[in-house]
Amino acid sequence: xxxxxxxxxxxxxxxxxxxxxxxxxxxxxxxxxxxxxxxxxxxxxxxxxxxxxxxxxxxxxxxxxxxxxxxxxxxxxxxxxxxxxxxxxxxxxxxxxxxxxxxxxxxxxxxxxxxxxxxxxxxxxxxxxxxxxxxxxxxxxxxxxxxxxxxxxxxxxxxx
Ligand code: FES
Numbered sequence: 001x002x003x004x005x006x007x008x009x010x011x012x013x014x015x016x017x018x019x020x021x022x023x024x025x026x027x028x029x030x031x032x033x034x035x036x037x038x039x040x041x042x043x044x045x046x047x048x049x050x051x052x053x054x055x056x057x058x059x060x061x062x063x064x065x066x067x068x069x070x071x072x073x074x075x076x077x078x079x080x081x082x083x084x085x086x087x088x089x090x091x092x093x094x095x096x097x098x099x100x101x102x103x104x105x106x107x108x109x110x111x112x113x114x115x116x117x118x119x120x121x122x123x124x125x126x127x128x129x130x131x132x133x134x135x136x137x138x139x140x141x142x143x144x145x146x147x148x149x150x151x152x153x154x155x156x157x158x159x160x
Contacts, residue, residue: 049159053157055152055153056086056152056153057152071110072086073085073087081100082100084098084144085141087129096143096144101141103118103136103137104122115127116128118137130142
């Protein structure tokens, strides 16, 4: 069998670097594929990235639920991590945080009457901003800075 010349071998670091560039290129055109699971929680969709920030346009039907205070939406960024939860906290404020519980890593459910319960059944509960309300978790859900500007939510989520 003939061996491949070394320069044809894929260098892992170069691959990761080039992949990152490709992601940024795709992002700069405003489309990042996103596979999502359940109706009401998430959908097969595309994410819009502007200047390194995830942007949700609340005029789009897929994000309409976030026009109502108290609602939340899950957005799957990658298949390797639990979805991001975005909530409408008030008329003027929104929040975005991890859906991975800080107790034992189970997924957090969407809000009901202002409370996000942990799916584990251990009793963990968080408020609309991801702050711990009760249960065994010792800390809040990791959150990401958000801004609501002209009916668009901008989320400083680390995308690469
Ligand atoms: S994993 Fe969430 S309360 Fe235990």
